[in-house]
Amino acid sequence: MSYYEPLVYIVPPEEEGFILKTVLQKRLMVSRKLLSRIKLTEQGITVNGVRQYINIKVNAGDRVEIRMEEEESEDILPQDLPLHILHEDDHLLILAKEAGIIVHPTHGHYVNTIANGVVHHWQQAGITCRFRPIHRLDQETSGVLAIAKTPYVHQQISEQMIQHQVKKEYLAFVWGTVADAKGTINEPIDRDPEQPHVRIVRPDGYSAVTHYEVVQQFAQAALVRIWLETGRTHQIRVHMRHLGHPLLGDKMYTLPEYDQGSAAEEVNQRLDRQALHAHKLGFVHPGTRTWTEYLAPLPADLLTLQTWLEKNN
Structure with a gap:
């Protein structure tokens, strides 16, 4: 054993x-x-x-x-996929996830996920671990992703998340001129009864709190820094739409005034996903017992978008 x-x-x-x-x-x-x-x-x-x-x-x-027994993810097929590793130690694997890739295999989607690549990476390194993502990112969201190597590490950081002690910071490009430089959106979220896969703000929904700060205002859009108190599905996308500033490239949560016209066409040419990036993740490291933060810089597609917005300011 x-x-x-x-x-x-x-x-x-x-x-x-x-x-x-x-x-x-x-x-x-x-x-x-x-x-x-x-x-x-x-x-x-x-x-x-x-x-x-x-x-x-x-x-x-x-x-x-x-001591805890070593485990393997026997149901996950190892695949040699590119991984952008930000940090790895005996306790954690921290990745910069690319947009367009799913974190964990799902029904009908068993390969080409982060899990497949991580299992292969660990096999090549002689590491025996079960794939345990500490949190999830939407398929089209890029950024910092933390994966626990042991049940203890997963439990420790999960508990910090429950206690709202984990710092999650995002960068997003949103449509329009944001009136307030800083703000908080405190609006409950739940499923849309007419479209169960879509979330909406509704009075009888689950508590959801989003804080934002404008980093850079452009002529037709803004770059905002966002941090969360809660972690509801699609929370940032739903809340920013509710504020009247949906994310660029977000076809599910757009608004009619931003769904057409030359600016929308230009964005669609440069971006094939919502402009959302998990920029920073911070927590008390279970191994060192010290506060630790991991950062993922803006990926190439969002940097290209930022450059275009600056040129057309």
């Missing part, structure tokens, strides 16, 4: 006499679900190299280790 590198915690003097379960849950922040799973592993939890029950008391200086 193979294991990932163990998580190690040295008990400090002030925790002398603590129950091991308390140390695992309060200091290492192991969830009850994950703790139950680790307990079933042969060498899952040890103190000073000896397997222990979680109801024992620990002493100052004790070396607590957690």
Whole structure:
């Protein structure tokens, strides 16, 4: 049986006499679900190299280790696909996702996804991991994508997301002149009853909060920085449309006044997706316990769009 590198915690003097379960849950922040799973592993939890029950008391200086079995994504076909790796360590793989590629295989779409490329990358590197994306990006959205290498890392960052402690920052090109340099859109979102795959602002929807700031105003559009408090499906696209400034290239959430004319035709020639990019992702790294941010620069298609907007300002 193979294991990932163990998580190690040295008990400090002030925790002398603590129950091991308390140390695992309060200091290492192991969830009850994950703790139950680790307990079933042969060498899952040890103190000073000896397997222990979680109801024992620990002493100052004790070396607590957690081991998790290595896993593979056996149902994902490895494919040699190009990956733009921003960072990789024993805990995480951080990618700059290209627009047009799906993150995970779905029904009828089993190949040419990020997952296929990552599984191949790990096989070539001799790494045994299960594909665990921490969050998702729409197929046509580019930018930072974080993938956990162990169940513990996935659980840790997922918990930060639930507590709204993860920083997600996007860059988007939107139509029109944005009146307020900064603003917040606090409008609930749910499915459109007439088009279930489309989301709309509706009073009985789920809470959704989007903050924005204008970075650059052009003659017919603007580059805005956007950060989220919630993570509803299509949230940015729905909220910006509701504000009257749909994203350039977004055919699903456009408005009639921006769906035709020479400017729309020019944009469609330069862009075959919505102009949305996940620019920055920040969280407390589960391995180092320090705040870490990862940035993905604007891809070529959005840089070309920005240059055209500046020339036609």
